[in-house]
Amino acid sequence: MRANRGLHLGYMYWATGTHPAGWRFPGATAGRAFDPDYIVDVARRAEDAAFDFFFLGDRLATGTEYQYTNTSVLARPEPFTVAGYLAAKTSRIGLVVTANTTYYEPFNLARLTASLDHISAGRAAWNLVTGADPRAAGNYSRSRHGEADERYDRADEFADLVVHLWDSWEDGAFIRNKQTGEFVDGAKIHAVEHEGSYFQVRGPLNLSRPPQGHPVILHAGTSDRSRQLAARDADVVFGAAATIEDGVRYASDLRSRAAALGRDPEGLLVLPGLTPVVAETLEAARAVYDQLNALILLDEDIRYGGAGPDAWPIGGAPPRREDQGPGRRNLAALSQRLGVDVTGADLDEPVDETVRQSATDEGRRLIATAASRSGRLVGRGLTWRDVLYAHIWGAHVVVGGPSEVADYLEQWLRAGACDGFNIQSAFLLDQLEEFIRLVVPELRRRGLFRTEYTGTTLRDHLGLTRPANTVAGTTAARRTAGSAVAEGARL
Amino acid sequence: MTTPDPSPAGRELHLGLMFWATGTHAAGWRYPGSRADGAYDIGFIQDVTRHVEDAKFDFLFLGDRLVTDPALAKTNPAQMSRLEPFTAGAAIAAATSKIGIAITANPTYYDPFTVARLFASLDHLSHGRASWNLVTGADAMAAANFSRPEHWDAEQRYDWADEFVDVVRALWDSWEDDALVWDRDTGRAVIESKVHAINHHGRFFDVDGPLNVTRPPQGQVVLLHAGTSDRSRDIGAREADVIFARGPNIEEAREYYADIKERAARYGRSPDEIHILPGLSVIVGETTKEAVAIRERLDDLLPVVESRTDVREGALGQAHRPRDDWGVTGNPAEVADYIEEWFVTKAADGFNLFPPFVPGSVEAFTELVVPELQKRGLYRTEYTGSTFRDHLGLAKPPNRFQHTGGSVTGASERSPAAAQAT
Numbered sequence: 001m002r003a004n005r006g007l008h009l010g011y012m013y014w015a016t017g018t019h020p021a022g023w024r025f026p027g028a029t030a031g032r033a034f035d036p037d038y039i040v041d042v043a044r045r046a047e048d049a050a051f052d053f054f055f056l057g058d059r060l061a062t063g064t065e066y067q068y069t070n071t072s073v074l075a076r077p078e079p080f081t082v083a084g085y086l087a088a089k090t091s092r093i094g095l096v097v098t099a100n101t102t103y104y105e106p107f108n109l110a111r112l113t114a115s116l117d118h119i120s121a122g123r124a125a126w127n128l129v130t131g132a133d134p135r136a137a138g139n140y141s142r143s144r145h146g147e148a149d150e151r152y153d154r155a156d157e158f159a160d161l162v163v164h165l166w167d168s169w170e171d172g173a174f175i176r177n178k179q180t181g182e183f184v185d186g187a188k189i190h191a192v193e194h195e196g197s198y199f200q201v202r203g204p205l206n207l208s209r210p211p212q213g214h215p216v217i218l219h220a221g222t223s224d225r226s227r228q229l230a231a232r233d234a235d236v237v238f239g240a241a242a243t244i245e246d247g248v249r250y251a252s253d254l255r256s257r258a259a260a261l262g263r264d265p266e267g268l269l270v271l272p273g274l275t276p277v278v279a280e281t282l283e284a285a286r287a288v289y290d291q292l293n294a295l296i297l298l299d300e301d302i303r304y305g306g307a308g309p310d311a312w313p314i315g316g317a318p319p320r321r322e323d324q325g326p327g328r329r330n331l332a333a334l335s336q337r338l339g340v341d342v343t344g345a346d347l348d349e350p351v352d353e354t355v356r357q358s359a360t361d362e363g364r365r366l367i368a369t370a371a372s373r374s375g376r377l378v379g380r381g382l383t384w385r386d387v388l389y390a391h392i393w394g395a396h397v398v399v400g401g402p403s404e405v406a407d408y409l410e411q412w413l414r415a416g417a418c419d420g421f422n423i424q425s426a427f428l429l430d431q432l433e434e435f436i437r438l439v440v441p442e443l444r445r446r447g448l449f450r451t452e453y454t455g456t457t458l459r460d461h462l463g464l465t466r467p468a469n470t471v472a473g474t475t476a477a478r479r480t481a482g483s484a485v486a487e488g489a490r491l
Numbered sequence: 492m493t494t495p496d497p498s499p500a501g502r503e504l505h506l507g508l509m510f511w512a513t514g515t516h517a518a519g520w521r522y523p524g525s526r527a528d529g530a531y532d533i534g535f536i537q538d539v540t541r542h543v544e545d546a547k548f549d550f551l552f553l554g555d556r557l558v559t560d561p562a563l564a565k566t567n568p569a570q571m572s573r574l575e576p577f578t579a580g581a582a583i584a585a586a587t588s589k590i591g592i593a594i595t596a597n598p599t600y601y602d603p604f605t606v607a608r609l610f611a612s613l614d615h616l617s618h619g620r621a622s623w624n625l626v627t628g629a630d631a632m633a634a635a636n637f638s639r640p641e642h643w644d645a646e647q648r649y650d651w652a653d654e655f656v657d658v659v660r661a662l663w664d665s666w667e668d669d670a671l672v673w674d675r676d677t678g679r680a681v682i683e684s685k686v687h688a689i690n691h692h693g694r695f696f697d698v699d700g701p702l703n704v705t706r707p708p709q710g711q712v713v714l715l716h717a718g719t720s721d722r723s724r725d726i727g728a729r730e731a732d733v734i735f736a737r738g739p740n741i742e743e744a745r746e747y748y749a750d751i752k753e754r755a756a757r758y759g760r761s762p763d764e765i766h767i768l769p770g771l772s773v774i775v776g777e778t779t780k781e782a783v784a785i786r787e788r789l790d791d792l793l794p795v796v797e798s799r800t801d802v803r804e805g806a807l808g809q810a811h812r813p814r815d816d817w818g819v820t821g822n823p824a825e826v827a828d829y830i831e832e833w834f835v836t837k838a839a840d841g842f843n844l845f846p847p848f849v850p851g852s853v854e855a856f857t858e859l860v861v862p863e864l865q866k867r868g869l870y871r872t873e874y875t876g877s878t879f880r881d882h883l884g885l886a887k888p889p890n891r892f893q894h895t896g897g898s899v900t901g902a903s904e905r906s907p908a909a910a911q912a913t
Contacts, residue, residue, distance in 0.1 A: 021678065023673065023675070023680070024675045024678055030673040030675070030680070031671060031673040034615040034704075034705060036584075036585070036615070036616045036618075059703060060604065060703070061699075061703065062701065062702075062703035064681050064683045064686050067679065067680035067681045068678070071680050073703070074671075074680060074681060074703075075666065075671070075702075075703050075704055075705045076703065076704070077611075077612035077615055077616065077704060078608040078609050078611070078612035078704060080577055080578055080581070080609070081577055081578070081580075081581040081609060081612040081613045081616055082581070082612065082616065083578070083581075084577065084578035084579065084580070084581030084582045084585075085581040085582065085584060085585045085616045086585075087533070087578075087581075087582055087585075088533065088537070088581075088582040088583075088585035088586055089585050103602065103604075103605070104605070105600060105601075105637055105638075107557065107600075107636045107637055108600070108601065111575040112575050112577065112578055114575070115574045115575035115578040115579065116575075116578045118531050118533070118574060119533045119574060119578055119579065119582050135699070138697070138698070138699035139604040139698055139699055139700065140602055140604055140698075141602075141695070141696045141697045141698065169572075174528070176520070176527040176528055178520070178521045178527060181518070181521060181792070181794050183520065183527075183564040183565075183568045183571075184561055184564045184568070184571065184572075186561030186562070186564070189559075189561050198638070199638045200635070200638045200640075201635070201636050201637070201638060202632075202635040202636055203636065204559060205559070206556065206557070206558060206559035206571070206572050206573070207531075207572045207573060207574060207575065208531065208572055295678070297678045
């Protein structure tokens with residue numbers, strides 16, 4: 001870890017925030033996801049605060065049920081076009097675009113990312129995903145989404161190929177001598193001649209090497225395959241660890257994997273996602289948190305969500321975070337998560353210590369999360385309602401005033417659990433404004449965050465060097481590059 | 492303000508700029524004052540676009556190819572390497588407010604869901620100025636960059652493109668304009684019955700939908716197409732709003748024009764809905780002599796290592812190559828005469844300007860020719876609308892899914908066959 005260098009902060013943009021009902025908060029923005037002025041406004045706020053990057057997520061399918069769980073992904077503009085637009089409206093902040101290796105062509109993706117890097121003068125990054133929503137298959141003429149292993153096999157080869165395409169032009173290939181008429185040095189432009197299991201691509205790319213050499217690569221994930229891909233290919237990883245202990249384990253696992261692959265672990269930054277709920281004081285922040293949760297629509301049948309008692313066997317696999325919409329916002333769903341039946345409890349009844357003790361580890365963690373967010377402890381005001389809300393809003397959240405939030409960030413950094421955070425807002429614009437107004441100055445007072453940009457590219461902001469060209473040079477070097485692809489290694 | 496009636500028939504001349512950073516002349520980049528490195532300078536591209544926006548051009552056109560070859564440096568460096576057009580188009584949208592932005596995308600190597608998203612997004616970001624130049628990719632080498640063992644023949648490419656366009660158009664309609672309500676009181680963000688699966692199951696594509704981008708402001712993004720083959724004329728006449736192919740001379744151009752409009756009528760379209768805007772390379776000077784001198788100076792700059800014949804028959808296909816008979820050289824009146832004759836005799840509804848060198852030849856056209864066209868009442872002096880469809884005089888089309896009896900998500904009434912019939 002690079003604790004001595006302070007925190008890196010990305011801003012992960014969700015047009016209507018990360019809280020499932022955040023858009024309903026008084027004064028919150030809703031309905032401006034397609035308004036370019038709004039997106040620019042948010043990005044410029046993050047840039048004025050010297051954030052490392054502005055992060056655009058993506059999915060390849062939607063359904064109207066997202067209106068209750070994650071309105072930001074219900075419908076939103078495609079990220080490459082948004083980033084191209086933002087490149088023209090900002091000047092320093094990095095621009096992260098999410099693109100899915102399962103459904104893209106490597107040649108198209110290499111062009112889009114390289115082009116964005118040129119347009120933004122070295123601020124482009126690619127968040128590599130393999131597909132969170134299996135419905136994408138139905139939008140891409142595929143009979144099936146593919147198992148994770150298969151998707152990662154493809155992603156590994158895809159990432160290699162994209163890097164080689166970025167490198168298919170050597171730096172300095174252009175001559176552009178008006179006197180002699182020499183425009184380009186053809187000897188510095190190389191075919192990649194990739195012959196893999198999934199792709200056969202001759203190359204070269206039809207645009208010159210990106211200003212950063214390689215646009216920054218991001219990846220998230222917790223599975224073994226995704227960690228391995230991150231350790232090999234990513235510059236920035238944003239895992240899903242929710243506790244400092246998990247964060248330390250995750251970061252050290254990634255570091256050792258990277259080292260085992262011959263990489264300098266310093267070249268891999270771990271930036272977990274985090275939604276700080278911030279206000280002037282701890283009490284005020286907790287009030288915002290409670291007010292937000294009160295806007296979540298719970299099931300009318302608060303016991304069983306209209307499905308009856310038999311639909312909720314205890315001990316089954318816990319539902320995915322995505323599946324916590326209507327019909328799953330009840331005590332039976334909570335019981336499944338806790339591993340103990342609480343359907344007989346009243347929603348506003350205090351959490352019972354003996355029930356807590358009979359919950360699973362996962363269940364006890366959830367109760368602890370509900371307590372630390374709300375400030376109400378077991379036996380001292382914590383209710384099942386609080387726990388249900390923590391279950392429904394499954395994000396990584398910290399609630400506090402400026403010093404509590406700064407403490408939290410600093411503790412993670414000092415413990416070696418991360419190099420910074422992917423900051424998200426429960427709702428906009430207020431929560432972004434408050435983070436910038438209250439927390440950022442506190443971090444600066446502690447010497448933990450830059451006061452201004454010191455470089456111009458995203459690699460500069462992240463402290464990453466510009467990589468050498470993996471393809472360029474002699475035919476022999478190209479042959480080596482080709483065989484390295486076959487072996488799954490990176491030159 | 493009122494603009495003079497552009498012609499007795501009420502037609503309006505339309506102008507686009509084909510943006511080739513180093514010009515459409517092979518030696519344009521060497522011409523004094525030309526930018527040799529403009530292809531990667533988005534600020535320069537934005538400046539040129541704003542310049543033609545000030546001249547009230549209908550659109551800026553970004554071409555594309557999916558292969559490169561350093562040998563193109565001799566024949567057309569602008570096509571050898573350039574920015575990817577969606578990202579560049581978005582950056583142009585950020586720096587302009589009226590002009591249409593045409594992006595070239597090849598269905599042979601893209602997916603309809605991705606293309607529908609890219610264009611719908613660009614249309615939102617530009618407030619209704621996006622346009623898709625549909626090409627099917629004559630370049631056989633592209634297959635080798637996309638893991639395809641062979642280059643498809645034209646028949647297969649057009650079969651694929653026909654269905655591809657159907658899918659994209661249906662996806663653009665999958666959200667009704669007023670589907671999102673964001674009702675804070677009830678907590679409801681969307682009216683489910685106004686979001687439609689498309690359930691397309693065709694020969695090449697199976698696409699459920701809905702799109703995850705709301706309906707483009709233009710409803711349907713403007714579609715461009717070029718081509719002279721029977722299949723390409725057919726898809727152009729059926730789907731395109733703008734066609735920029737042409738015959739090699741004015742007589743054949745009139746025949747081409749008449750053929751396209753007739754085909755369009757057979758598809759139940761009004762001939763006025765389809766605009767034929769051939770490419771036109773213009774070299775203009777204050778005087779004829781000056782223009783001829785510019786032309787000669789340009790030609791003298793062609794690479795000396797090869798004969799001019801070699802250069803002209805080089806790595807590029809015929810379609811985009813500037814040739815003498817694609818252009819006009821002269822003083823402002825002569826250039827305007829040429830344009831007027833093509834326009835009035837229905838060889839064209841306007842032109843897609845091919846600038847031999849940039850920015851000089853673009854500036855010369857806007858400073859010398861545009862005022863002459865305006866003086867003659869042939870060309871607009873102000874934009875009268877704000878979307879590309881507005882510039883073309885096209886209304887926003889109705890949504891195919893609207894008023895179909897309260898359909899629900901997942902139950903589309905539209906079958907591919909029905910789409911063909913409408």
